[in-house]
Amino acid sequence: MKIAQEIGETLPEEVLPPKLPESVQEIVDFFHKINTQWRIAPMGGVIGLDYMAVIEIARIYEFELTTFAMDVIREMERFYIERQNNGSR
16 A cells, blocks of 8 residues: 555656546445356356355445446456456456
């Protein structure tokens, strides 16, 4: 965290990534918690998230899976799947 603060102090604000709204940042943080719940095809490609596991993890962490949260999660999932399955590693 200290390094990030130091970088933020030395780089001009226009080159830093924009801060996410808190509601989106919470969804991104939750996505990191579910990042081990991928369904994998027999030949090794990523199929998608195991949504039953996602729902259970949301319950455990008391994370509210709103329609907005699910839309953001699905977009992150789509990006990850395309990246993994198209060889952009």
